[in-house]
Amino acid sequence: MVHGTHNAVEDSRNKDIKIYINGEFFTRENAKISVLDSGYLVGDGIWEALRLHKGVLVFLQDHLDRLWQSAATVGMQFPFTKEELVAEVWKTLKLNNMHDDVHVRIMITRGIKKTPSQDPRLTISGPNVVILPEYKKASPESKEKGITLFTSTIRRGSPDYLDPRLNCHSKLHEVQALIQAIEAGADEALMLDVNGFVATCNATNFFIVKDEEVFTSTGQYCMNGITRAKVIEACKINNIPCHQKDFSLFDVYGADEAFVTGTFGGLTPVTKIDGRQIGDKPFGDFTRKLSGLYHDLIDKAVLNG
Template sequence: MPIDTPISHHVSTHDAAADDRNDSILIYVDGQIVPRDDAKVSVYDSGFMLGDGIWEGLRLYDGVLSFLDAHLDRLFEAALFIDLDIGMTRAELVEAIWATLHANAMHTDVHLRVMITRGRKRKPFQHPHLSIFGSTVVIIAEHSRPDDSVITRGIRLHTVPHHRGLPLTQDAKLNSHSKLNCIIALNHALRAGADEALMLDPFGFVNTTNACNFFIVRDGAVWTSTGDYCMNGITRQKVIDLCRTNEIAVFERNFSLLEAYGADEAFLTGTFGAQTPVFEIDGREIGNSTAGPVFHRIRRLYKDLIAAQIEAAGS
């Protein structure tokens, strides 16, 4: 089966057009750029053994890494929080990212995953002091153009009992390798016949999905969660900022499923797909199963923002 071949009928916010070039990409592993089949880490690695690591997803558009500084800020803040020494400065990490892209002759429509773990352990236990060999850094860059048919097909959400919790358990703002809570939530939604899981916050308010930030539109105004219990998404913040600078009413607030079910529009945001419309929540149709005017306006504004960033980089 080709690597990019879908394995189910479900729609995903990460659906991409198949690209055979990804079968032979070169991957960065701890200073070496190696063929995909040779890109390996130890079974003693903290990321494999314990999910002890952090990551970022990046997009390359026409030679520009979109919102790179914001992504690096989030990555290094996460490293500080979990006491992880990345072992590279920001400049060195950026150099490694560009080296990976250049080795693959990549220029646009590329998705990158930058992964950093606490590294190889001396023994198979969780104590961080057993990671004595330094961090593991892996950079995967793939030719990846989002499948725009998702705009007409839409995403179906199912509300799950698993929530994105309080910071005193595992802070939802931490982009960690430990994604099991979200995977369990997604499996629950898939078994219900949906595409992604809608997750509530600890108090029962609508929060986020297992993979993306969630927005609704009511009477022309855009609503999203308070942001207290969800990933501090880069695209989420850009959408909020675009609304504020383009006279689109936007609110970060608590709202319930009752208000989500009655929304005129709903959509998701994330680095890969940018904005993706939601057509169904728990079997309730949203917006007559079509992407609405507010969604399309925000999507155009976001594309213009990317275009302006590319133009500024070339000037």
């Protein structure tokens, strides 16, 4: 069985979901995009992931701001406003009668090409918009077990050629890193930046705990994670020292605890890195405390609607 940060509780309702494509709805089997789509041809697309928790799209404004920043970065013009996109998301959720424990993936590509090409001027349609909602509750067994990491030789890119903060469809280097980790017997990959400092994982952000202080990368070479930002915010609110700085594998191997963050899984503990045991239990006490503080922010977001 595949083990990692995206392990979810099986839910039979997912076989009957309706998927939004450009204003229409399709079953999973019939949800299709043209082979001339920019995302399929050259990875020219951006995406966002949201969680529906107790009827509320949690941290919605943060996700929308990140999506619009991604669009500006790649020079993609949206023919709709944030409010109009959110309305389509809610339409999709209501059609599927979804209220809780839902993961929503929004994918937007530049559109259909006249012919296979990188050239955006050969795009002959508006952006293709897909909204894919699934019943996805993180597996509690996987969270308690934790994950193992292997440090990949594939580095996170420099901001001057593919900024790691960009949520784009071009993920091949992260897939390569993950394949290395899997072949080494680990669950997921730890990735270094171009200077050899710890940056992020292939699909999540990375933190370590040492002497009840929290450390994560500078943020220049890692994904612009909303959950990462919320953990940093939770530390600030609760007077927990949290440092965004360069650190190396030397610091990682000597950490008291380590964990990764992501929209789907929240905080997931790390038990081993490159075969070295991290901490004295699968789910460290400090990581568990931080996970609780993160969920307090989710509860506050739900309360505020």
